[in-house]
Amino acid sequence: MTTGKPEARREALRELGDTLSTVADALLDRGVQLDEALRLFELRYTRCAVARQDGNLSQAATALGIHRNTLRSKLQRDGQRSRKAT
16 A cells, blocks of 8 residues: 555555455356455455565564454464464
8 A cells, every 4th residue: 555645545545446346346246245255355365464474474464453363363264374384
């Protein structure tokens, strides 16, 4: 996300909103219910954060704004393992 000027941040959020609207339309067209869409998004989002931090769960959790143990349990719930477990 763009940090800096508030207007640049607003524009970036607007663009993301447009993209999310397109994704939401596609999910609805395919009959995906909200709980499944949220689960899929959360899984992708958390995996992306972990990958960006080279597997460091503490740093990924900080980027996500959640506690490391929360991230760990989310990943375990979805069959992922921490870097130390592999």
